[in-house]
Amino acid sequence: MSHLLEVTDLRKEYPLQSGLLSAVMGSRRVVHAVNGVSFVLDEGGSLGLAGESGCGKTTTAKLILRLLHPTAGSIRFAGRDVAALDGSDLLSYRRQVQFIFQNPYEALNPRFTILRSLLEPLIIHEIGQSIAERVERVAGALDRVHLNPPETFFLKYPHQLSGGQLQRVVIARALLVDPVLLVADEPVSMLDVSIRAGVLNLMRELSRERKLTTIYISHDLALIRYMCSVTAVMYLGTICEIGPTEEVIEHPRHPYTQALVSAVPDPDPTRPRRPVEIADTVPTPFQLPAGCPFADRCPQVMEVCRHLRPLLLPVDAGVRVACHLYPDSTPRTAEGYGAKMEPH
Amino acid sequence: MSSSERAAALPQWTRATSTWRDALLVTWAVARRDRFALAGLVIYGVLLVVALAAPVVAPYNPQDLNYRPDGEVAANEVPSLPHWLGTTNLGRDIFSQVLFGARAALVVGFVAAFGVVVLGTLVGLFAGYYSGWVDMLLMRLADVAFGIPFLPMAIVLVAFLGPSIWNTVLVMVLLLWRDTGRVIRAQVLSLRTRSYVEAARVLGASHLRTMFVHIAPNVLPLSFLYGSLAVGWAILTEATISFLGFGDPNVISWGFMLQDAYNSQAMARHAFYWFVPPGLCIMLAVMAGFFIGRGYEELLFPRLRRR
Numbered sequence: 124m125s126h127l128l129e130v131t132d133l134r135k136e137y138p139l140q141s142g143l144l145s146a147v148m149g150s151r152r153v154v155h156a157v158n159g160v161s162f163v164l165d166e167g168g169s170l171g172l173a174g175e176s177g178c179g180k181t182t183t184a185k186l187i188l189r190l191l192h193p194t195a196g197s198i199r200f201a202g203r204d205v206a207a208l209d210g211s212d213l214l215s216y217r218r219q220v221q222f223i224f225q226n227p228y229e230a231l232n233p234r235f236t237i238l239r240s241l242l243e244p245l246i247i248h249e250i251g252q253s254i255a256e257r258v259e260r261v262a263g264a265l266d267r268v269h270l271n272p273p274e275t276f277f278l279k280y281p282h283q284l285s286g287g288q289l290q291r292v293v294i295a296r297a298l299l300v301d302p303v304l305l306v307a308d309e310p311v312s313m314l315d316v317s318i319r320a321g322v323l324n325l326m327r328e329l330s331r332e333r334k335l336t337t338i339y340i341s342h343d344l345a346l347i348r349y350m351c352s353v354t355a356v357m358y359l360g361t362i363c364e365i366g367p368t369e370e371v372i373e374h375p376r377h378p379y380t381q382a383l384v385s386a387v388p389d390p391d392p393t394r395p396r397r398p399v400e401i402a403d404t405v406p407t408p409f410q411l412p413a414g415c416p417f418a419d420r421c422p423q424v425m426e427v428c429r430h431l432r433p434l435l436l437p438v439d440a441g442v443r444v445a446c447h448l449y450p451d452s453t454p455r456t457a458e459g460y461g462a463k464m465e466p467h
Numbered sequence: 468m469s470s471s472e473r474a475a476a477l478p479q480w481t482r483a484t485s486t487w488r489d490a491l492l493v494t495w496a497v498a499r500r501d502r503f504a505l506a507g508l509v510i511y512g513v514l515l516v517v518a519l520a521a522p523v524v525a526p527y528n529p530q531d532l533n534y535r536p537d538g539e540v541a542a543n544e545v546p547s548l549p550h551w552l553g554t555t556n557l558g559r560d561i562f563s564q565v566l567f568g569a570r571a572a573l574v575v576g577f578v579a580a581f582g583v584v585v586l587g588t589l590v591g592l593f594a595g596y597y598s599g600w601v602d603m604l605l606m607r608l609a610d611v612a613f614g615i616p617f618l619p620m621a622i623v624l625v626a627f628l629g630p631s632i633w634n635t636v637l638v639m640v641l642l643l644w645r646d647t648g649r650v651i652r653a654q655v656l657s658l659r660t661r662s663y664v665e666a667a668r669v670l671g672a673s674h675l676r677t678m679f680v681h682i683a684p685n686v687l688p689l690s691f692l693y694g695s696l697a698v699g700w701a702i703l704t705e706a707t708i709s710f711l712g713f714g715d716p717n718v719i720s721w722g723f724m725l726q727d728a729y730n731s732q733a734m735a736r737h738a739f740y741w742f743v744p745p746g747l748c749i750m751l752a753v754m755a756g757f758f759i760g761r762g763y764e765e766l767l768f769p770r771l772r773r774r
Contacts, residue, residue: 217671229662244670
C-alpha cells in the first residue's frame with residue numbers, strides 16, 4: 124500500500140547573501156524556510172497545515188505544487204518523485220494537483236475575461252473537442268460554484284467581480300481539470316467575513332462530491348477544524364504536532380499548539396479561559412536554535428531542549444509530537460541532532 | 468441559457484476573448500482621452516495618406532529635372548504656380564520631394580520602431596522571465612549597447628554596410644532595443660511573481676505559453692509606449708544620417724533634402740521655401756511620436772497627470 128502524497132524531510136533554504144565575499148569567506152548564511160517537514164496523506168484525506176505567518180506553510184505548498192524546487196528531501200505523489208517529473212508526466216501531474224490561491228484578486232489575469240481564464244486549462248490539457256464543447260464545460264464549472272447564470276460572467280473582467288465571486292471562479296478553474304489533490308492556501312483570508320462560510324461550504328461540498336484529497340493551509344484553527352480530518356501544526360519550518368484534528372485541538376500536547384489553541388477566541392463567555400503565555404517573538408529563520416526551535420519561547424523549556432532537537436514521534440491517540448516533554452521524542456543517540464524524521 | 472443558445476452566442480464570446488485585440492484597443496483609448504495623443508495620431512494619419520498618394524498627388528517626379536519653356540533647366544526657381552515650393556539647384560520640384568519624403572520617413576520610422584519593439588520586448592521577456600544566466604547575458608549585451616555612442620556608431624555601420632535605407636533601419640534596431648528591453652525586463656520581473664502567472668504554471672502552461680500568453684499582453688502597452696517614442700527617434704536619426712551625407716542617395720527623404728539645400732548654399736540665398744518645409748515635416752513627425760508616447764505614459768502612470 125502506498126500513500127497518495129508522501130513528503131519526506133522536505134527542506135527549502137534561501138541563501139541570504141550570495142556575494143563574492145561570503146563565497147570566499149565560506150560563511151553561507153541561509154534562511155531555512157522549510158526545515159525538515161514530513162507527512163503522508165492518503166487518497167480522500169484532508170490535511171490542515173496550521174501555524175503563524177512565516178512558519179513555512181506556503182513554501183511547503185509551493186514545493187508540493189512544484190512552483191519551487193526543494194533544497195533537500197522528497198515529495199512522492201502516487202509513488203513517483205515529483206522533482207523528477209518532466210514532459211508529459213509533469214503535465215499530467217499538473218492536471219492532478221491544483222491550487223487555490225490566497226488572493227483571488229491577483230489569481231486571475233487582469234487582461235483576460237473570465238471565459239478566457241477558464242478556457243486556459245482546457246486548452247493546455249486539450250480537454251474537449253471543439254470550442255463549443257469547452258465553453259459548455261466552462262458554463263458547467265461556473266454553475267457548480269453557484270455563479271448563475273454562467274453566461275453573465277463570461278465577458279466580465281476580474282476587476283468587475285467581488286472577492287467572493289473571484290474565489291469561486293478560481294475554484295471553478297482548479298476543478299475544470301478534474302484534480303485528485305487540491306491545495307488551498309488561506310482560501311478565505313482575503314474575503315469578507317460574511318461570505319467566508321459560503322466559500323468554505325462550497326469547497327467542502329465539492330471535495331466530498333468528487334472525493335478530492337485536500338490540503339488546507341491556514342493560520343485559523345477554526346477553519347482547519349471545520350475542513351480537515353488531520354491537522355499539522357507548523358513552527359519555524361517544522362511540524363511540531365500532527366494528528367487527528369479533534370485530538371490536536373481538544374487535547375494539544377505540544378506547548379506551541381497549546382498556546383495556539385488558547386489564542387483562539389471562544390464564543391462562549393462563561394467558559395473559563397486559560398491563556399498560555401509565550402514569550403518573545405519568533406527567532407529569525409536564519410539563526411535557528413540548535414535544539415528545539417521553540418525552546419526560546421517555550422513556557423516549559425528544559426535543559427535538554429536547548430541543544431537536542433526533538434523528533435516527531437507517536438505519543439498516543441494517533442498524535443505525533445516533537446517535544447521532549449514526551450520521552451519518545453528524545454533521540455537516544457547523538458545522531459539526534461537534526462536527524463532525519465522517518466515518515467511513520 | 469440552453470446549450471444550443473450558447474452555441475449561437477459563441478462567436479460573440481470568442482471574439483471578445485482575443486487579448487491582443489484588447490491590447491490594441493488601448494491605443495484607441497489613449498487617443499480618446501488625450502488631445503496631444505490624438506494630434507499625434509492625426510499627424511501620422513495625414514502622413515500616411517500623403518505617403519500612399521504621393522505618386523498620384525505629386526505634380527512631378529521628385530528626381531526629374533524640370534525645364535523652362537525656353538529649354539533651360541528650371542534651377543533655383545522661387546515658388547510659383549507650376550512649382551509651389553520652387554525648384555532645387557538641379558531643377559527638381561521641391562513640393563514633390565516633400566511629398567515623397569513622407570514615404571521614407573514613415574517606412575524608416577515604423578519599420579525601425581516595429582523592430583525595436585519586437586526585439587526589445589523579446590529580450591525583456593526572456594531576461595525577466597528566466598532570470599539567472601539568460602538575464603545576465605542579455606543585460607550585459609544591453610549594457611554594451613548603452614555604452615556605444617549612438618550617432619557615430621550608426622554612421623560607421625551605415626558607411627560600412629553601404630548607404631541604403633534598410634541598413635539605416637537595421638542599425639537603429641540594433642542600437643535602440645536596449646531601452647525597451649530594460650524597461651520590459653523590469654516589468655516582467657514584477658509580473659512573474661503575481662499569482663496569476665503562478666496560476667498559469669500550476670495549470671500546466673509551458674514556459675513559452677506563460678511568457679507569451681499570460682505575461683506579454685500585460686507588458687504590451689509599455690512596448691507600445693517605447694515603440695511610439697522609437698518612431699520619433701528613428702525619423703530623427705534617419706534625417707541626421709541623411710543630412711550628414713550617409714543616407715541612401717536613391718531615396719528622397721527630408722534629411723536628404725536638407726543636405727541638398729545645405730550643399731547648394733540655399734541658406735545663404737535665403738531660399739526658405741527649400742529647407743523650411745522638410746525641417747517642419749521632420750519636426751511634426753517626431754513630435755507626433757512623442758505626443759502618442761506621452762498619452763501612453765499618462766495611461767500607464769496616471770499619477771503623472773497631476774504634476
